[in-house]
Structures are given as structure tokens and as C-alpha cells.
Amino acid sequence: MAVSSSPIPQILSPLHMNIINSNNISGSSSLNLPLINASSKSSHRRPFIIVSSYKPRNGLVSDEKKEFLERYGLNPDDFSSEPSPKTRRRKGAEKTGRGNQVSPEEPKPPRTTHKLLQVLGGTARRKKLLSPKGMDVRPMMEVVKGAAFDILQVAGGCPAALRPGRWLDLYSGTGSVGIEAISRGCSEVHFVEMDPWVVSEVLRPNLIWTGFLDVSVIHTVRVEKFLERAEQLVGKDGAFDYISVTPPYMAVDYSVLMGQISQSAFVGEDTFVVVEYPLRTDMQDSCGCLVKIADRRFGRTHLAIYGPGWAQKKRKSDKSFRTVAEKVRLQVESEN
Structure with a gap:
């Protein structure tokens, strides 16, 4: 596989690794994967840890967040959660108006x-x-x-x-x-x-x-x-x-x-x-x-x-x- 002498454009990945575009490499049309060239500068860096913290709405992950998590190899289902039974009861009481009702006090027994x-x-x-x-x-x-x-x-x-x-x-x-x-x-x-x-x-x-x-x-x-x-x-x-x-x-x-x-x-x-x-x-x-x-x-x-x-x-x-x-x-x- 021959490589052209023209300068190869490089893309800096989120992991600080140089990604060589395969489209500029002759004879590599059958390969759609980028070639990764680890520079000496990035070899001394610590790997990044991607942390995603968010509160899902109605238990579903939005499309943007789903795409973001999939881009870095994370499963979006791991970050979705169902509301707890206590939360569901509280929301149901708020909808029906029962949460504002005060239960009547039990009458005291007569004094004897x-x-x-x-x-x-x-x-x-x-x-x-x-x-x-x-x-x-x-x-x-x-x-x-x-x-x-x-x-x-x-x-x-x-x-x-x-x-x-x-x-x-x-x-x-x-x-x-x-x-x-x-x-x-x-x-x-x-x-x-x-x-x-x-x-x-x-x-x-x-x-x-x-x-x-x-x-x-x-x-x-x-x-x-x-x-x-x-x-x-x-x-x-x-x-x-x-x-x-x-x-x-x-x-x-x-x-x-x-x-x-x-x-x-x-x-x-x-x-x-x-x-x-x-x-x-x-x-x-x-x-x-x-x-x-x-x-x-x-x-x-x-x-x-x-x-x-x-x-x-x-x-x-x-x-x-x-x-x-x-x-x-x-x-x-x-x-x-």
C-alpha cells in the first residue's frame, strides 16, 4: 500500500490522538476506518474519563443525549431510570388534589x-x-x-x-x-x-x-x-x-x-x-x-x-x- 507524499490532514480526537483521514491515502478506498497515529505528546497524557450526569425527563433519554452517549461507546439505557413508587404516588396525589386534603382528627373519647x-x-x-x-x-x-x-x-x-x-x-x-x-x-x-x-x-x-x-x-x-x-x-x-x-x-x-x-x-x-x-x-x-x-x-x-x-x-x-x-x-x- 503506497502512501502519497502530500501532507496528510490530521484530526485531533477527544483522546488527544491524531486520526489520519483514510480518504487521502491512495489505494485505501476499501478501508473506511481511520488510521490512528499516536503522537509522542499524547503518549504521556492520562486517558480521559467521560462522565455524564443528567436527570432524565419522564424516564426517557432525549435524542441529543442518546447520540452523545453512543458517540463515546456508552449505553443510554444505563442512564435512564423509572420514577420510584413514592414519587408516582406523590405526583398522582398532586394531580387529583388529594395531597392538599387534611385528614380529620379522631374524636377524643368522652371523659368519665x-x-x-x-x-x-x-x-x-x-x-x-x-x-x-x-x-x-x-x-x-x-x-x-x-x-x-x-x-x-x-x-x-x-x-x-x-x-x-x-x-x-x-x-x-x-x-x-x-x-x-x-x-x-x-x-x-x-x-x-x-x-x-x-x-x-x-x-x-x-x-x-x-x-x-x-x-x-x-x-x-x-x-x-x-x-x-x-x-x-x-x-x-x-x-x-x-x-x-x-x-x-x-x-x-x-x-x-x-x-x-x-x-x-x-x-x-x-x-x-x-x-x-x-x-x-x-x-x-x-x-x-x-x-x-x-x-x-x-x-x-x-x-x-x-x-x-x-x-x-x-x-x-x-x-x-x-x-x-x-x-x-x-x-x-x-x-x-
Whole structure:
């Protein structure tokens, strides 16, 4: 095969290799393939890697992209993809308009009550009280309530009953604490509960059942708002003789709440404050002008009672008297 002496036109390929046009080579009409002449310059170059990245439309490859991929020996089918089932469902929902619809919320089950509580002492002793099912309202445990009233009666100087007075039941819920107070000798109780359903379906029926509705006042309001209006609500009767605080544990800040109570006009020099609080809660040793006279633990529940200084001294003297009486009794039994 003879090659003409005329200069041979060369074409630079994408791989930096010289492609000699076979049409300019004499006697090579039967060959349609180009002759490749690798130059010394291209022999030192690294081979190219052709990367094609694109997003197919409707899962099909356009003609231009298909031709481009075939030119470099790539299979266009490898770059086509079908939409995922999730994408097809989303697009179908957008077309039908179902994607913008909001499913209606399931109706909440009706709230119901049961009779698990009872009055522990006094004129309404052993009467059953209503309480809501579930954890919406958490009444004070009976063992805690019994201990609180025993301490108050001893501190007040009358172990058999409470000193007559007015009681403020904050976060009253079922009203079991305030009802216990009326049953044991209190003349009037103010109940503060923010849930209208609890007031109408639980608290008021309990007061009617025990016969204490006439000596009760119900305030359907948040405790924080009630304390802010203390100056207006205190009236001519002045401060309360007893205040019980039994809030939902996780819904209040005890330091803030006790600060509001201690600074309110509801607290006087002879007021007793009963506070139920959870484990790992720091309670102050005083509440305004009142001192802590008791702090008991019942599992995860704690009970703190604040009162005047004279009540603390009386409780200590009563305790020492009972200790002496117990020693005398043991001595008499040993002699016999």
C-alpha cells in the first residue's frame, strides 16, 4: 500500500490522538476506518474519563443525549431510570388534589369518672368521692392527706379536729382536700380549679353529695390569675387560716409558685400552708413569715407544711410530752 507524499490532514480526537483521514491515502478506498497515529505528546497524557450526569425527563433519554452517549461507546439505557413508587404516588396525589386534603382528627373519647376516693375523718367520714379516670387529675393520695391533717390538728392544739377557720384549696381538682377540711371542722372552703369539666362533673357533685355546697366557693380560674387578684379577693375576712397547694408536678415552677403565695394577701401570720411536691424538688425552709414545721416523704411524693412559729414550738412540746408518756407507760409495764 503506497502512501502519497502530500501532507496528510490530521484530526485531533477527544483522546488527544491524531486520526489520519483514510480518504487521502491512495489505494485505501476499501478501508473506511481511520488510521490512528499516536503522537509522542499524547503518549504521556492520562486517558480521559467521560462522565455524564443528567436527570432524565419522564424516564426517557432525549435524542441529543442518546447520540452523545453512543458517540463515546456508552449505553443510554444505563442512564435512564423509572420514577420510584413514592414519587408516582406523590405526583398522582398532586394531580387529583388529594395531597392538599387534611385528614380529620379522631374524636377524643368522652371523659368519665369513678369513685375511688373517700373522706377519711369528720362528719362525712367514709363517703365516696368522684374522681376522673386517667391521669388528667391526680388527687392527693389518702395516706398523704391523712398525715397532713394529723399534723395540722396536732400543730393547732386540737388533735381531734381542726381549728375552726377558712381554707383555700389551690389546684383543687376533685376537691378531696377541701372536703376533708370541712368534714374536720373548717367553716368555709374556697376551691380554685381551672378545668370547667372537672368543676361541673366532679367537684360540684362531690360537694352536693357530702352536703358541703353551701359552705363552699368555687373559682373556675387559673391559680396564677387568682393569686394576682389576691388584694381584691381577700375581702373583709382577711387572710386564710389554711392553704393547700397540690399542683400537677410538671406544670409548675415551685420556686415561682411559692414566691407568689408567700407574697400574696392570702397568707397571714397564723396561716398554715400544706404543699405536696415531687422528689428532687428544693423547698425553702420558710414561706414568707411562716416556718417549715414538717417535711415528710411518701415514696416519690413529699409533703411540706409551713406554719407560725408558735405551732412549731407546740408540736415539739407535744412530741416531748408523748415521749415522756411513752416512757412512763413502758416503765409501768416492766414493773408489772
